[in-house]
Structure formats: structure tokens, C-alpha cells
Amino acid sequence: MTRAQSILVAALGGVLAIFLVVPLVALVVTTTDLAAGLASPLVVPALRLSLLTTLASLGIVVVLGIPLAWSLRSARGPVARVVETIVQLPIVVPPAVAGVALLLAFGRRGLVGAWTGSPAFTTLAVVMAEVFVAAPFFVQAALGAFRRVDERLIVVARTFGASPLRVLLRISLPLAAPGLLAGAAMSWARALGEFGATLMFAGNLEGVTQTMPLAIYTAMESDLRAAQAMSIVLVAVAAALFVAMRALLRRAT
Known part of the structure; x- marks a missing residue:
């Protein structure tokens, strides 16, 4: 690639980077009174409800998601592929469609x-919506974390009489922990930002x-300052989660 081509590629990439950064910068620099906005x-x-429901949904996702992922990690055949596809489908389903479903x-x-x-239009419904969109x-x-665990370690442990549960708790979970924590962070971030299905x-x-x-x-209709302040809080939380997730993924690899 020539120097001119390299500059062109960098310029095109820079356009997208600037487009992604400018709205986030505008969100912060145009704030006039953050404290007053947060006083709404x-x-x-x-905030209290978001923390309560997202922590509850995260607990459900982790407790039920680990056995599901462990069961699918070495499964083969069309049934396993169908189950894995169905489990991941909510990632691409529009949130409004998820809510209707x-x-x-x-x-x-x-x-x-x-x-x-029916739990509809209750706090339980919020948790259910968050689980649906965040679990995948x-x-x-x-x-991915379980599949990166060396299968030979599992075979050796089973050869020496370890039960599947003991293998999961003593070998697979510790070795897969960074990937699991990164997945939990992604899941929590998705639940925290959930809107349409809720x-x-x-x-x-x-x-x-x-x-x-x-x-x-709701605040956008009457109090832009409050909407902006809450948006900044969510962006800060998302940024912190992203940094933590990157660190965990580096450890996992």
C-alpha cells in the first residue's frame, strides 16, 4: 500500500471515528448544570430501580447461563446448533419485537x-425483559470461555474419578473466569441500557x-437538563464497564 493509499484509508476511518466521538463529547461539553439535572x-x-432490576437479571443470567453454556460447549449435532442459534437470536431481534413477544x-x-x-407492567416484567435481551x-x-479450556484437563480429571459437577467447579470455572466476568459485564451493560422491550x-x-x-x-419531554445528566451517568457506567471488560478479555487470552 502506497503512502497516499494509507493516508486515504486513515482519513476514511477517521471520519467514522469522529462521527462516533462527537455526540458523546457534545453530551458532556454542553452540560450547563449537572448537579441540578441529577436533582430531578x-x-x-x-437509578434505584435500574440497579435493582439489572442486578437481579444479572444474577438470573449467570446462575442459569453457566449450566447452559457448559452443556452446549461440547455438544454436537443439529439439535445443539438449533439451541445455540435460538439462545443467541435475541441479540439481533429488535427490542420492540422482543417486548411484543x-x-x-x-x-x-x-x-x-x-x-x-401475568407479570406484565410490574417490576418483575422489567427483570424478565432485561434477562431476555441480556442473557445471550x-x-x-x-x-467461548468454556471452549478455550483445555479439554485434556477435563479428560484427566474425569479419568481420576471427578464428577462432571466437580470438574465444572474446580477446573472449568476458574480457568474460564475472566471470560465469564467479561460476559457478565456485557450482559449487565445491555440490561442497564434496555429500553424497547421494557x-x-x-x-x-x-x-x-x-x-x-x-x-x-420521559425527561426529554419536559426537562432536557435531567435527561442529559442521566445520559452522562449511563455513559460513564458504560465506559467503566468497557474498560473492565477489555482488561478481563486480555487476561482471558
Whole structure:
């Protein structure tokens, strides 16, 4: 590649980089009174609810996602491929579609909700929406982490009589821990930023289902300063998670 071609490639890449950076810079530099924005009555209930629901959804995702990823790590055949595809499908499904699907499944007249009672438009619905959209990120990362564990270690452990559960707890989990933590960080970040599925399935009820993204949406109609302040908080949290995730992934490799 000639020098001129290198400059052209760098310039094209720079255009995209600038486009991605400018809105984030504008979010910060145009802030007039961050403290006043954070003093909005929308902020504290939404922040509390976001922390509560995302931690609950993360716990569910980790507790159920580790066994699923462990089961799929060495599975072969069409059934395993179908299951893995279905598990990862919510990553590419639009959030609004996810919300409609949850409502049709667990709503008052839904496929399941009609028989079990509907959690729609409650705090539980927020957790369910977050689990639905965030779980694939953890499972995908956990799958990769478990598949990087040297299979020979597992074979040797089983040869010496270790049970599958003992192999998982004493060998696979410690070796896969950096990848699992990175997946948990990605999953939590996705849950924290969830908007569409939550709005469709849980609604936007202050103190009940109004998480930070929904509070930002509400504040945009009447208090731009509060919306901007909450946006900065979410960007700061996302940046911290990204830095931590990068560090964990470096350790994993």
C-alpha cells in the first residue's frame, strides 16, 4: 500500500471515528448544570430501580447461563446448533419485537400468562425483559470461555474419578473466569441500557417500571437538563464497564 493509499484509508476511518466521538463529547461539553439535572425527582427512583432490576437479571443470567453454556460447549449435532442459534437470536431481534413477544407469551392473555397470571407492567416484567435481551451476551461469552479450556484437563480429571459437577467447579470455572466476568459485564451493560422491550412489556410507570433509559425518554419531554445528566451517568457506567471488560478479555487470552 502506497503512502497516499494509507493516508486515504486513515482519513476514511477517521471520519467514522469522529462521527462516533462527537455526540458523546457534545453530551458532556454542553452540560450547563449537572448537579441540578441529577436533582430531578425522576433520577433517584429510576437509578434505584435500574440497579435493582439489572442486578437481579444479572444474577438470573449467570446462575442459569453457566449450566447452559457448559452443556452446549461440547455438544454436537443439529439439535445443539438449533439451541445455540435460538439462545443467541435475541441479540439481533429488535427490542420492540422482543417486548411484543414477551407480552404475547406472558401477558394477561398470553400463551403462558393466561394460565399462570401475568407479570406484565410490574417490576418483575422489567427483570424478565432485561434477562431476555441480556442473557445471550453472557451465554455467548461463557461458551467461548468454556471452549478455550483445555479439554485434556477435563479428560484427566474425569479419568481420576471427578464428577462432571466437580470438574465444572474446580477446573472449568476458574480457568474460564475472566471470560465469564467479561460476559457478565456485557450482559449487565445491555440490561442497564434496555429500553424497547421494557417499554412494550413493562410500561413506563415511575417507581415501578421506569428505569434510567425510560426516565431519560420521559425527561426529554419536559426537562432536557435531567435527561442529559442521566445520559452522562449511563455513559460513564458504560465506559467503566468497557474498560473492565477489555482488561478481563486480555487476561482471558
